[in-house]
Amino acid sequence: MSDNRDIAINYAHQNHSSFIDDLINLVRIPSVSTYPQSKQDMFKAADYLADELRDLGAKNVQIFPTNGHPIIYGELSSGKVDSKTVLVYGHYDVQPPDPLDQWQSPPFEPEQRGDNLFGRGVSDMKGQVVASLKAVESIVKTGTLPINIKFIFEGEEEIGSVNLEKFIQDNKDLLTCQVVLNPDSGMIASDIPTIVYSLRGLAYFELRVYGPLHDLHSGVFGGILYNPAQALCVLVAGMHDQSGRITLPGFYDSVRLLSPEERREMLQLPMDDNYYLAQTGVKTLWGEEGYTPVERVGARPTLEINGLYSGFTGHGSKTVIPSTAMAKISMRLVPDQDPKEVHQQLINYLNQNNLPGIRWELTSLTGGPASITDRTSTETKALGLALESIWGRPPFYKREGGSIPVVSSMQKILGVDSVLTGFGLPDDNIHAPNEKLHLPTWFMGIDSLIHFFFNL
Amino acid sequence: MSDNRDIAINYAHQNHSSFIDDLINLVRIPSVSTYPQSKQDMFKAADYLADELRDLGAKNVQIFPTNGHPIIYGELSSGKVDSKTVLVYGHYDVQPPDPLDQWQSPPFEPEQRGDNLFGRGVSDMKGQVVASLKAVESIVKTGTLPINIKFIFEGEEEIGSVNLEKFIQDNKDLLTCQVVLNPDSGMIASDIPTIVYSLRGLAYFELRVYGPLHDLHSGVFGGILYNPAQALCVLVAGMHDQSGRITLPGFYDSVRLLSPEERREMLQLPMDDNYYLAQTGVKTLWGEEGYTPVERVGARPTLEINGLYSGFTGHGSKTVIPSTAMAKISMRLVPDQDPKEVHQQLINYLNQNNLPGIRWELTSLTGGPASITDRTSTETKALGLALESIWGRPPFYKREGGSIPVVSSMQKILGVDSVLTGFGLPDDNIHAPNEKLHLPTWFMGIDSLIHFFFNL
Numbered sequence: 010m011s012d013n014r015d016i017a018i019n020y021a022h023q024n025h026s027s028f029i030d031d032l033i034n035l036v037r038i039p040s041v042s043t044y045p046q047s048k049q050d051m052f053k054a055a056d057y058l059a060d061e062l063r064d065l066g067a068k069n070v071q072i073f074p075t076n077g078h079p080i081i082y083g084e085l086s087s088g089k090v091d092s093k094t095v096l097v098y099g100h101y102d103v104q105p106p107d108p109l110d111q112w113q114s115p116p117f118e119p120e121q122r123g124d125n126l127f128g129r130g131v132s133d134m135k136g137q138v139v140a141s142l143k144a145v146e147s148i149v150k151t152g153t154l155p156i157n158i159k160f161i162f163e164g165e166e167e168i169g170s171v172n173l174e175k176f177i178q179d180n181k182d183l184l185t186c187q188v189v190l191n192p193d194s195g196m197i198a199s200d201i202p203t204i205v206y207s208l209r210g211l212a213y214f215e216l217r218v219y220g221p222l223h224d225l226h227s228g229v230f231g232g233i234l235y236n237p238a239q240a241l242c243v244l245v246a247g248m249h250d251q252s253g254r255i256t257l258p259g260f261y262d263s264v265r266l267l268s269p270e271e272r273r274e275m276l277q278l279p280m281d282d283n284y285y286l287a288q289t290g291v292k293t294l295w296g297e298e299g300y301t302p303v304e305r306v307g308a309r310p311t312l313e314i315n316g317l318y319s320g321f322t323g324h325g326s327k328t329v330i331p332s333t334a335m336a337k338i339s340m341r342l343v344p345d346q347d348p349k350e351v352h353q354q355l356i357n358y359l360n361q362n363n364l365p366g367i368r369w370e371l372t373s374l375t376g377g378p379a380s381i382t383d384r385t386s387t388e389t390k391a392l393g394l395a396l397e398s399i400w401g402r403p404p405f406y407k408r409e410g411g412s413i414p415v416v417s418s419m420q421k422i423l424g425v426d427s428v429l430t431g432f433g434l435p436d437d438n439i440h441a442p443n444e445k446l447h448l449p450t451w452f453m454g455i456d457s458l459i460h461f462f463f464n465l
Numbered sequence: 466m467s468d469n470r471d472i473a474i475n476y477a478h479q480n481h482s483s484f485i486d487d488l489i490n491l492v493r494i495p496s497v498s499t500y501p502q503s504k505q506d507m508f509k510a511a512d513y514l515a516d517e518l519r520d521l522g523a524k525n526v527q528i529f530p531t532n533g534h535p536i537i538y539g540e541l542s543s544g545k546v547d548s549k550t551v552l553v554y555g556h557y558d559v560q561p562p563d564p565l566d567q568w569q570s571p572p573f574e575p576e577q578r579g580d581n582l583f584g585r586g587v588s589d590m591k592g593q594v595v596a597s598l599k600a601v602e603s604i605v606k607t608g609t610l611p612i613n614i615k616f617i618f619e620g621e622e623e624i625g626s627v628n629l630e631k632f633i634q635d636n637k638d639l640l641t642c643q644v645v646l647n648p649d650s651g652m653i654a655s656d657i658p659t660i661v662y663s664l665r666g667l668a669y670f671e672l673r674v675y676g677p678l679h680d681l682h683s684g685v686f687g688g689i690l691y692n693p694a695q696a697l698c699v700l701v702a703g704m705h706d707q708s709g710r711i712t713l714p715g716f717y718d719s720v721r722l723l724s725p726e727e728r729r730e731m732l733q734l735p736m737d738d739n740y741y742l743a744q745t746g747v748k749t750l751w752g753e754e755g756y757t758p759v760e761r762v763g764a765r766p767t768l769e770i771n772g773l774y775s776g777f778t779g780h781g782s783k784t785v786i787p788s789t790a791m792a793k794i795s796m797r798l799v800p801d802q803d804p805k806e807v808h809q810q811l812i813n814y815l816n817q818n819n820l821p822g823i824r825w826e827l828t829s830l831t832g833g834p835a836s837i838t839d840r841t842s843t844e845t846k847a848l849g850l851a852l853e854s855i856w857g858r859p860p861f862y863k864r865e866g867g868s869i870p871v872v873s874s875m876q877k878i879l880g881v882d883s884v885l886t887g888f889g890l891p892d893d894n895i896h897a898p899n900e901k902l903h904l905p906t907w908f909m910g911i912d913s914l915i916h917f918f919f920n921l
Contacts, residue, residue: 043781105783111679168781195685209684213782222746223567224897227769228665228867229651231797232761233741235751238770238792239701246702249695285689290678291822295691305688313683314694315785316776321793325499325624326669326830327561328795328868329771329896336694337777339784341687366747374782411684412784440682440785 013152014463021147021455028455029126029448031061032119032139035101036128039117042078042102042168051078051164054101058162059083061142066149067160073180075172078102078164082183085145087154093465094157096186098415098427099138100166100193103130104440111442124448131446133439137192137431138162140451144458156465159186163415166193169213169375170414177422188388188428189419190461192454194409195433197279199450202396202404202457204389205429207307210342210379211412212351213315215372216359217335218244224320225330234330238319240367241334247362248312248338252298255312255340257354258361265344267308275303278405288435307408311341337374341410348376377414382426388465392428395460399453404430469608470919477603477911484911485582485904487517488575488595491557492584495573498534498558498624507534507620510557514618515539517598522605523616529636531628534558534620538639541601543610549921550613552642553601554871554883555594556622556649559586560896567898580904587902589895593648593887594618596907600914612921615642619871622649625669625831626870633871633878644844644884645875646917648910650865651889653735655906658852658860658913660845661885663763666798666835667868668807669771671828672815673791674700680776681786690786694775696823697790703818704768704794708754711768711796713810714817721800723764731759734861744891763864767797793830797866804832833870838882844921848884851916855909860886 021028040054041047055072062070062083070083081101086092106116106129114120119128130136141160148154161184163173177184194205220237221230250256267275282294285302296305305311315338320331340351352373359369383389384406396404409429416427432454438444477484496510497503511528518526518539526539537557542548562572562585570576575584586592597616604610617640619629633640650661676693677686706712723731738750741758752761761767771794776787796807808829815825839845840862852860865885872883888910894900 043779043783045780104785105777105779107777107779108680167784211684211784213784220745220747223894223899224564225745226867226896227767227771227795228667228797228865229891229895230741230745230762231769231866232752232765232767233750233758234745234747235749236769238773239705241773242698242701242770245695245698285686289676289681289686289690291676291690293691293821294689295821296688302689306686309688311683311688313687313784313786314692314698314776315683315783316778316787317694317697317773317790318775318778319770320772321561321563322772322774322791323499323561323563324501326793326795327499327623327771327896328667328669328769329560330769331772334773335778337782339683339782341684365749365751409684410687411682435685438679439685440783441680443679 014459016151017147017459018456020151021143021459025452028139028143032126032131032136035135035139036119036130037117040102040164041105042165043105051102055079055081055164058101062160065142065146073176075176077172080173080176081162082160084157084159085149085154086157092157094159094186095465096159096161096184096189097141098189098191099141099162100134100164101138101162102164102167103133103135104167108442113443125445126448127443127445129444132433132437132444134193136433136446136451140432140455141192141458143455144462147459148462155463159184169211169377171375173415174418177418181422184423186423186425189425191413191416191427191429192431193413194429194431195435196431196450197405197407197435199434199447200400201279202400203407203430204392204404205407205409206384207381207408208379208413208416209410210346210348210377211339212342212348212376213339213374214355215335215337215374217333217370219333219368220366221330221332223332227328227330230330235364235366236330237367238331238334240364241319241336243364244359244362245314245336248358253296255310257358259354260310263345263347263350264310267304272304275301275307278303278407306410308343310343310346313339315339341412342379344379344381346379348378377412378417380417380420386426388426388428391464392430392461395457395464396430398460399457470915472607473603473915474912476607477599477915481908484595484599488582488587488592491591491595492575492586493573496558496620497561498621499561507558511535511537511620514557518616521598521602529632531632533628536629536632537618538616540613540615541605541610542613548613550615550642551921552615552617552640552645553597554645554647555597555618556590556620557594557618558620558623559589559591560623564898569899581901582904583899583901585900588889588893588900590649592889592902592907596888596911597648597914599911600918603915604918611919615640625667625833627831629871630874633874637878640879642879642881645881647869647872647883647885648887649869650885650887651891652887652906653861653863653891655890655903656856657735658856659863659886660848660860661863661865662840663837663864664835664869664872665866666802666804666833667795668798668804668832669795669830670811671791671793671830673789673826675789675824676822677786677788679788683784683786686786691820691822692786693823694787694790696820697775697792699820700815700818701770701792704814709752711766713814715810716766719801719803719806720766723760728760731757731763734759734863762866764799766799766802769795771795797868798835800835800837802835804834833868834873836873836876842882844882844884847920848886848917851913851920852886854916855913
C-alpha cells in the first residue's frame with residue numbers, strides 16, 4: 010500500500026513546526042540522570058512521554074518505578090493477526106550541561122538558530138525519541154499501522170542503564186518482539202545515512218589516591234613525602250605506553266581482532282584523518298599505533314581520563330600539598346572484553362604500581378560489554394531500504410565508538426537483535442556545550458522511519 | 466634594668482585572657498588575600514591593626530594603599546638618642562580556608578578547645594602579629610621602650626608579597642632600621658625554641674594544556690586524539706625521576722650545596738623519619754635520594770603539585786574527553802636559584818616534551834628567591850638569649866622549608882638582616898583545615914619577645 014505510506018509522509022511534511030514544538034517541550038525538562046537533585050524532573054519527563062504515548066492511542070501505557078529513574082512502556086497494535094512487533098527503544102535522560110558558561114543559549118531553553126535547534130538532549134537522544142513518536146503519529150493519524158509497535162523509554166542510559174537489565178528480565182513477556190529499533194546512534198554526515206552494527210562497551214571508574222592525613226603546607230613539608238596529586242598523575246600517565254597502547258596487564262587478551270575484510274570495508278568509510286581533525290579541532294591525531302582512526306574508534310578499546318581533581322583549583326595560588334586526588338577513568342570495550350575483567354585488570358595495574366606512602370580506592374561506577382549484530386537480517390535490510398528511499402543512496406554500515414548497554418541486554422535476555430540508526434550528526438556536540446540537532450536531517454529521519462515501519 | 470623587664474612580663478601574665486580576645490577579634494576578619502571578593506575585609510583588618518598601633522601610642526600610623534592590599538605602618542620611640550631601631554614585620558592576610566567541610570569549628574569563628582585556639586590565621590600569622598603587639602604593649606603600659614620599634618604589616622604574603630618590594634623601595638627612609646624581627650617562622654616542638662637562618666624561595670605556576678576545541682564524547686572520539694587530562698598527567702609525572710630528582714633541564718645547576726659542617730648540624734635536629742611520619746600521617750616518606758628529610762625540607766629544592774582540575778568532577782559519571790586540563794605547580798628554591806631561571810627551565814621542559822595535538826600555556830603566579838642570614842650577629846644572639854631565658858635552653862638553629870619573600874627584599878633594599886622566629890608548632894595545620902595555636906607556647910613567646918627587646 011504505497012498510498013498509505015505517501016499519505017503518512019505528507020502528514021509529516023505538513024507538521025514540521027508542531028514536531029519541533031513537541032521536541033522543545035521535552036528538552037525543556039532538565040532530566041539529567043546523574044544529578045541526585047533531578048529526581049522530580051525525571052518523573053516530569055516520564056509523565057510527558059506517557060502522555061505523548063496516550064495521545065498516539067497507545068494501550069497499556071505504564072510508568073514503571075525502578076531503584077533509579079522510571080521506565081515508560083506503551084504499545085500500539087496493527088489490529089491484524091501475525092503482524093511483526095518492533096520494540097522501539099529510547100532514553101529520556103541527558104548528560105549534565107556543564108561547563109555552563111560555554112553555552113551560547115541556555116541548555117534547557119532550546120533555541121533555533123538557522124537550520125539547527127540547540128539544547129541539551131536535542132540530538133542525544135530526545136530528538137531521536139520524538140522522531141520515532143512522530144513517525145508513528147504520521148501513520149496512525151492518516152491510516153493504520155502495518156505492524157505492532159511497543160515503546161520502551163528509560164531514564165538511565167547516560168549513567169549506564171543500571172536498572173534496565175533487571176526490568177527487561179522481569180518483563181520478558183511484555184517486551185516480546187521480533188526486532189528492536191534503537192535510534193541512539195548517528196550519521197557519518199548529513200548526506201550519508203548510517204546503520205551501526207557494532208557498539209563499544211564501557212567500564213567507568215573513579216580512582217582516588219590518598220597521602221597525608223590532611224592538606225599540608227608545601228614549604229614546611231615539601232620534599233619529604235609523595236604528593237598525592239603527583240601520584241595520581243604518575244598512575245594515569247603509566248596507563249598508556251608510547252605507542253598509545255593501554256598497559257593494564259592482560260587488557261588486550263580477549264579483544265576480538267578485525268578480519269581483513271572488515272578492515273578493507275572500514276577503509277571505504279569517508280572518515281579520514283582530515284575528517285577527524287575537522288571534527289575535533291586538534292592539529293594532530295593520536296592513538297594506538299597500527300590502526301586507522303576509524304578502526305581505533307570503532308573496533309579498538311580505549312582508556313580515557315574524563316576528569317581530574319585535587320587540591321587548590323581557584324584563582325591565584327595556594328601553597329598546599331593536597332591530601333587526596335581524584336580521576337574519573339573510563340574504558341571503551343570491544344567484543345569480547347568483559348567489564349568485570351577490565352575492573353580486575355585496573356586493580357592489578359594499581360597493585361603493581363605501588364607508590365610510597367600512597368593508598369588508593371577504586372570505585373566502579375558503570376559498565377557494560379560491547380555488542381555486534383547480524384548485518385544481513387531482514388530487519389537490517391528493511392532499514393537499509395528505508396534510508397535509501399529518502400537519501401537516494403544505500404547506507405554505510407559502521408562500527409560505533411559509543412556504548413549502548415541495552416543492545417547487549419536485549420540480545421541476551423529477549424534473544425533479539427537491535428537495528429541501530431539515528432539522525433544526529435558528528436558535529437552535534439553531544440555530551441558537550443552547544444548540543445544541536447540539524448533539523449532538515451531530522452525531518453528526513455522521520456520520513457525514513459515511516460518507510461521502515463512499512464518495509465518490515 | 467632587669468626590674469622593668471620583670472614588670473613587663475608580669476603585666477603580660479596578668480593579661481592573657483585579653484590578649485586572646487584581641488587575637489580572636491583579628492582572626493574573625495576573613496582576610497583571605499587570594500580571593501577577589503575579600504577587598505573589603507582586607508581593609509577591615511588593616512583598620513583594626515592601625516587602631517591597635519594607635520592604642521599602643523604609636524606615631525605616624527598610616528595605611529598605605531597598594532595595587533593590591535594595603536600596608537600598615539607605625540612607630541614607637543624609646544625617647545633616647547642613639548637607640549637601636551627594630552622593624553617588626555608581619556602579615557595580616559591568611560590562606561583560603563577550603564576544604565571547609567573538614568573544619569571542626571568555622572575557620573573565622575575562633576574556638577578555644579583545651580590549650581588550643583582554632584581558626585584560620587591563628588598560627589600563620591595573626592597569632593604572631595598579636596604576640597609582637599602584646600610584647601610591646603606589656604613594655605609601654607608598665608614603663609619605657611628600651612629601643613625604637615617600627616611596625617610594618619602587609620596583606621599579601623600568602624600571594625607572594627607582590628606589592629611589598631616596591632613599597633620598601635619607595636619608603637626606604639621611613640623603614641630605616643638596624644634589624645628586622647620577623648616572627649613568621651615556627652618552632653620544632655613546644656619545648657624547643659627555634660631560630661631560622663635560611664628560607665626557601667618560591668616559584669608558583671599555573672599550567673594549562675589544551676586539546677580539542679571543546680569537550681568531546683569519549684565514545685565517539687575516544688581513541689583518535691591525545692586527551693588533555695592525560696597529557697597533563699604525562700607532563701606532571703615526567704617532572705620527577707625515579708630517584709625523586711626534578712627533571713627540568715638545568716634545575717640543579719645553581720643549587721648551593723650544603724657544607725659537611727651544616728649536614729652534621731642538621732643531623733642533630735630532633736626531626737627524624739618518625740617525627741615526619743607522625744606530622745604527616747603517611748606510612749612511608751619519599752623524596753630526593755641521598756638526603757635526609759630535614760635536608761630535603763630545608764636545603765634542597767622541591768617541586769609540588771598544588772592542584773589539578775579537568776573535565777567532569779561531580780557525582781557519578783560523564784563520558785567526556787575534556788578540552789583542557791590545569792595544574793598548579795610550585796617549586797621551593799634554595800640559595801642560589803633564581804625564580805626567573807626556574808621559570809625558563811619549566812618552559813624548556815615543556816618545549817622538550819611536546820605531545821601530539823596538545824598545546825600549553827604557562828602563567829607565573831608568584832615567586833621570590835631563597836634567603837640565608839648570618840647566625841653570629843648581635844641581634845641573633847639577643848634573640849637566642851631571650852628564648853633561652855624563657856625555655857631554659859638555647860634555641861635550635863634551622864633552615865626553614867617555607868618561603869618569606871620579604872626577608873630577601875629587606876636584605877637587598879634596606880641592607881638589613883632579619884631575625885626569624887615564631888611560636889607556631891609543626892602540627893598547627895597552617896594552610897590546612899583546623900589551623901590552631903598552642904596558647905601556652907604563645908604566652909611564652911610573648912615573654913621571650915619582651916626579653917628580646919630589652920636584650921638588643
